[in-house]
Amino acid sequence: MLKRLVQKRRHRSGPYGHLFQTPDGQELMALDCETTGLDPRRAELVSVAAVPIREGRVRAGAALELHLAPPASLSGESIRIHRLRGVDLAQGLDVHQALEQLLAFIGNRPLVGWCLDFDLAVINRYLRPALGFDLPNPVVELSDLYRKRERYRSPDALPDLRFERVAGKLGVPVIGRHTARGDATTAALMYLKLNPSVVDQ
Amino acid sequence: MIDVDFEQLPFSLLEEDRRERLKAAMEMAFFEAGQVLLEARRPADYVYVVHKGAVLELDPTLPADAGRLGVYTAGDVFGALSVLNGRSRYRFVTEEETLCYLIPAALFKTLCDEQPAFADYFRQRLASKNRLLAERREGGVTMAGFMLAKVHQCMREPLVLPSGGTVQQAVAALNERQADSLLVERDGHVGVITKTDLLRGLVDEGLTPASPALSLATFRLVKVPPDEYLFAALVSMTRHEVERVVVMEGRKPVGVVELTDVLSFFSSRSYVVGLEVERADNLQALSLASARLPELVRALMAQGVKMRFAMDLLAALNGRIISKAFQFVVPEAHQEHGCLLVLGSEGRGEQILKTDQDNALILDDAAHWPERDEHMRRFTETLLTLGYPRCPGNIMVSNPEWVGSLSDWREKVSRWAGQGDDAAMMNLAILIDAHPVAGRAELVEALRETLFQRCSGDQILLSRFARPSLKFATPLNWFGALKKPDQGIDIKKGGLFPVVHGVRAMSLEHRVRDTGTLARLNRLVDAGQMDAGFAEELGEAMALFAELRLRQQLARLEGEGGQDPAGLPGNQLLVDRLSALERDLLRESLQVVNEFKKRLSRRFHLEY
Numbered sequence: 001m002l003k004r005l006v007q008k009r010r011h012r013s014g015p016y017g018h019l020f021q022t023p024d025g026q027e028l029m030a031l032d033c034e035t036t037g038l039d040p041r042r043a044e045l046v047s048v049a050a051v052p053i054r055e056g057r058v059r060a061g062a063a064l065e066l067h068l069a070p071p072a073s074l075s076g077e078s079i080r081i082h083r084l085r086g087v088d089l090a091q092g093l094d095v096h097q098a099l100e101q102l103l104a105f106i107g108n109r110p111l112v113g114w115c116l117d118f119d120l121a122v123i124n125r126y127l128r129p130a131l132g133f134d135l136p137n138p139v140v141e142l143s144d145l146y147r148k149r150e151r152y153r154s155p156d157a158l159p160d161l162r163f164e165r166v167a168g169k170l171g172v173p174v175i176g177r178h179t180a181r182g183d184a185t186t187a188a189l190m191y192l193k194l195n196p197s198v199v200d201q
Numbered sequence: 202m203i204d205v206d207f208e209q210l211p212f213s214l215l216e217e218d219r220r221e222r223l224k225a226a227m228e229m230a231f232f233e234a235g236q237v238l239l240e241a242r243r244p245a246d247y248v249y250v251v252h253k254g255a256v257l258e259l260d261p262t263l264p265a266d267a268g269r270l271g272v273y274t275a276g277d278v279f280g281a282l283s284v285l286n287g288r289s290r291y292r293f294v295t296e297e298e299t300l301c302y303l304i305p306a307a308l309f310k311t312l313c314d315e316q317p318a319f320a321d322y323f324r325q326r327l328a329s330k331n332r333l334l335a336e337r338r339e340g341g342v343t344m345a346g347f348m349l350a351k352v353h354q355c356m357r358e359p360l361v362l363p364s365g366g367t368v369q370q371a372v373a374a375l376n377e378r379q380a381d382s383l384l385v386e387r388d389g390h391v392g393v394i395t396k397t398d399l400l401r402g403l404v405d406e407g408l409t410p411a412s413p414a415l416s417l418a419t420f421r422l423v424k425v426p427p428d429e430y431l432f433a434a435l436v437s438m439t440r441h442e443v444e445r446v447v448v449m450e451g452r453k454p455v456g457v458v459e460l461t462d463v464l465s466f467f468s469s470r471s472y473v474v475g476l477e478v479e480r481a482d483n484l485q486a487l488s489l490a491s492a493r494l495p496e497l498v499r500a501l502m503a504q505g506v507k508m509r510f511a512m513d514l515l516a517a518l519n520g521r522i523i524s525k526a527f528q529f530v531v532p533e534a535h536q537e538h539g540c541l542l543v544l545g546s547e548g549r550g551e552q553i554l555k556t557d558q559d560n561a562l563i564l565d566d567a568a569h570w571p572e573r574d575e576h577m578r579r580f581t582e583t584l585l586t587l588g589y590p591r592c593p594g595n596i597m598v599s600n601p602e603w604v605g606s607l608s609d610w611r612e613k614v615s616r617w618a619g620q621g622d623d624a625a626m627m628n629l630a631i632l633i634d635a636h637p638v639a640g641r642a643e644l645v646e647a648l649r650e651t652l653f654q655r656c657s658g659d660q661i662l663l664s665r666f667a668r669p670s671l672k673f674a675t676p677l678n679w680f681g682a683l684k685k686p687d688q689g690i691d692i693k694k695g696g697l698f699p700v701v702h703g704v705r706a707m708s709l710e711h712r713v714r715d716t717g718t719l720a721r722l723n724r725l726v727d728a729g730q731m732d733a734g735f736a737e738e739l740g741e742a743m744a745l746f747a748e749l750r751l752r753q754q755l756a757r758l759e760g761e762g763g764q765d766p767a768g769l770p771g772n773q774l775l776v777d778r779l780s781a782l783e784r785d786l787l788r789e790s791l792q793v794v795n796e797f798k799k800r801l802s803r804r805f806h807l808e809y
Contacts, residue, residue: 172300
């Protein structure tokens with residue numbers, strides 16, 4: 001919290017100042033990354049996607065999807081999970097270009113995602129040395145929203161927090177699992193279901 | 202990530218770059234149950250593609266039940282016409298929670314402007330949608346040769362022998378033009394001379410090369426107009442057992458179509474089946490030819506041939522096979538004293554694959570035929586070996602009930618009509634569809650006249666007769682969506698039967714002599730008993746049912762020996778296996794059936 005205030009103070013008048021302004025709440029961004037591993041300190045970015053949510057609609061067609069140049073740590077294991085081989089990424093962007101594009105796309109909008117901590121940790125690991133700050137955007141954590149809803153509905157049961165199960169429970173179709181864009185779209189749809197005030201608009 | 206099948210209609214009509222633009226602009230949204238997406242007479246902002254859930258189309262001016270026009274489920278597109286017309290005609294409400302893709306109206310209109318085929322798709326009515334479906338199947342657009350070919354594309358210039366031409370001149374002309382036949386004229390009538398005629402003249406009748414050839418000509422010709430489908434010409438050749446037809450424009454011969462030309466035009470082995478049937482001079486050859494019919498049907502379907510033409514061709518072929526079998530089994534002396542009838546679907550010419558034999562025999566009152574029962578038993582056995590299974594209701598000539606002199610039959614008709622119970626009504630229904638295949642056809646006409654005299658004016662009888670058409674529920678649920686029970690929907694009971702029987706009842710009332718349902722519909726329109734648009738929709742609906750059923754039957758034939766993928770009887774249609782468009786068509790067609798049932802119920806007073 002304190003760190004965020006310090007960074008905001010430092011960068012408010014810099015080239016990325018707009019990122020630190022308070023969002024107007026009109027639009028949100030569902031975010032998802034595919035990485036080479038599950039350890040946020042070492043996993044490298046493979047692809048990242050952001051899907052805008054506005055007025056209760058998921059603007060699935062307007063999504064941004066970025067593939068990065070193959071990182072050194074791209075291993076057989078991660079290829080098996082998200083099916084991106086080195087050759088698929090050969091055309092990819094380098095990390096800094098990608099982050100520039102991502103920042104420009106998401107702006108100061110609140111971010112929505114499933115277990116977003118991990119994604120943010122990976123992105124911030126790149127961002128900090130390059131630009132000197134963490135993503136300042138407010139964060140809507142879907143697993144928290146879901147847990148809250150389940151606690152209200154059935155206080156004694158422990159909710160099953162696997163992504164596919166939650167999507168199934170919410171009646172959201174899982175679209176293109178283990179692609180950044182598919183997971184981000186699914187997350188965006190989950191947000192619509194978990195946030196009734198948006199549906200009412 | 203847009204999870205829409207862009208390879209399916211209507212999106213497959215868009216070119217690649219337009220599809221990309223469409224994808225980029227699509228949004229997704231959830232709608233709760235009962236939410237109004239489009240209000241009647243209001244402009245529409247979006248075209249919707251259902252991803253999950255169900256949306257009802259309602260006419261708010263009608264009472265709740267009648268106002269349900271349709272249901273859209275996964276993969277269906279709605280709102281397109283509302284966008285194109287500027288405003289929605291009906292109200293669209295979610296039936297359950299629904300996830301939709303949204304296409305902004307402005308972009309949709311642009312796409313429609315740029316690609317008229319895309320816009321046309323949405324403007325199609327039921328009939329034209331059906332046609333599109335048939336054309337697109339199996340790359341049917343390029344099916345070229347077959348259905349789209351007209352007679353004038355395949356005909357030869359007529360080779361006319363000048364009046365007074367000699368045999369020698371005729372032979373020279375034939376050789377020069379590499380033709381098989383030439384035309385002659387006498388008193389304004391056109392005749393034809395074939396190579397065979399010339400040989401017969403020279404060898405049998407002792408003509409010399411210098412004799413005039415006119416005496417050899419045949420003047421009983423089979424004629425077709427030049428813009429007739431080539432296919433129909435083939436049907437006429439099969440039906441009349443000739444190898445050429447003369448193309449006439451008015452009274453003037455403009456060409457000749459030879460069987461060999463037609464066959465080479467179609468160039469696929471399958472079409473030779475008809476020829477093989479004709480050439481068969483013993484039972485074994487006939488049964489070989491008969492066994493190839495399913496192959497022919499499959500080829501026709503793959504080429505996207507319209508159902509009604511496929512039905513015509515198959516009816517003609519089945520008729521020829523049965524008639525040939527009759528000639529092989531029954532001694533010639535007796536053939537002239539009777540008339541063999543095919544009944545039921547065969548009589549209507551709507552049986553495509555051999556299902557079962559329904560037939561009967563009328564004898565003239567002078568017939569003396571003591572060993573008749575024995576012959577008829579043998580005939581039924583013969584059909585069995587040709588691949589026509591026994592009729593489960595025993596409506597076959599081997600059953601003496603279905604053989605009799607004209608006066609026997611008249612007596613039966615009046616007995617059945619008087620009885621008025623279900624079985625009697627069924628017998629009458631079977632008899633009305635009777636179509637002669639061998640022997641003296643005028644006997645059938647006499648019997649039909651008796652039927653009309655007894656039944657057409659009898660309102661109580663007609664009402665009883667028509668009642669079974671309401672017997673089976675249409676497989677649509679209360680909301681107008683398809684029912685999808687696990688065992689599939691029965692397309693014969695739910696779709697075909699009500700149409701066929703309803704049309705049959707109206708035909709009985711109005712003395713329509715045709716037996717095919719489509720032909721009957723045309724007659725009823727001519728007689729002013731049905732409006733043309735509705736008749737066309739009924740016809741299209743029937744063609745769709747027949748086609749879906751046929752595909753199921755063909756799949757089952759293929760599965761034979763191995764196993765049937767679903768283990769279902771032939772009439773059960775699995776809705777899940779249809780594409781969204783086919784489901785859509787089926788639904789609309791079943792709605793047409795429902796409408797027809799309502800009209801029948803008013804007309805024959807069935808509503809109590």
